[in-house]
């Protein structure tokens with residue numbers, strides 16, 4: 001579904017991603033883990049189009065994303081749930097979800113999608129009329145995920161959904177992602193600093209360090225890898 005080949009990207013001529021290749025097949029749950037500053041968010045921004053690549057290729061269902069404006073990419077079925085949630089604070093929960101339904105597929109399936117979002121994340125129905133800025137961090141993360149789902153995507157990209165959340169709430173978010181993926185047959189690309197949890201749920205994982213893929217493999221194997229255990233799991 002998503003094929004990233006030899007990608008280089010960065011800011012003002014300074015490369016942050018170097019010759020990076022990542023593949024995501026339809027229906028897969030793929031996690032990208034790595035320390036602060038490794039380039040995880042930059043990778044997502046390059047896929048979404050807010051960062052311009054310096055070289056390489058990004059293909060989504062065979063289509064060259066680099067030829068498409070950032071605004072066109074959600075319409076192909078790519079949803080980006082950004083780091084730090086970025087909910088619209090002065091809009092209600094429902095209005096935030098509606099903002100996600102900007103794509104043709106999102107508009108067409110809206111009633112059904114909203115029902116499905118509420119069944120996965122009932123707190124959003126309970127708080128539909130509440131201003132998003134007044135929600136807890138965990139609830140705001142649900143809004144951000146719900147807003148991504150509202151576009152009826154094929155690929156849901158989540159940038160550190162556990163950031164700033166208590167461990168129990170973070171676990172809840174991971175469980176929800178598994179449930180949504182199973183129910184909707186959605187493809188998920190996750191960026192996370194919670195390495196153990198992210199690899200636990202993943203079919204495939206990549207370890208990113210200073211903008212390069214240093215390890216890749218299926219989630220279980222990577223979690224058991226000595227280098228991962230020592231560097232990220234404190235074992």
Ligand SMILES: Nc1ncnc2c1ncn2[C@@H]1O[C@H](COP(=O)(O)OP(=O)(O)OP(=O)(O)O)[C@@H](O)[C@H]1O
Pocket residue numbers: 011016034035036037038039040041042043083193
């Ligand atoms: N707008 C920007 N302008 C210049 N440099 C940037 C910009 N955004 C990020 N960087 C730099 O790019 C590098 C990678 O940052 P990025 O946010 O992609 O890492 P990350 O792996 O997502 O980190 P974190 O887990 O802390 O969010 C860092 O050195 C960062 O300082």
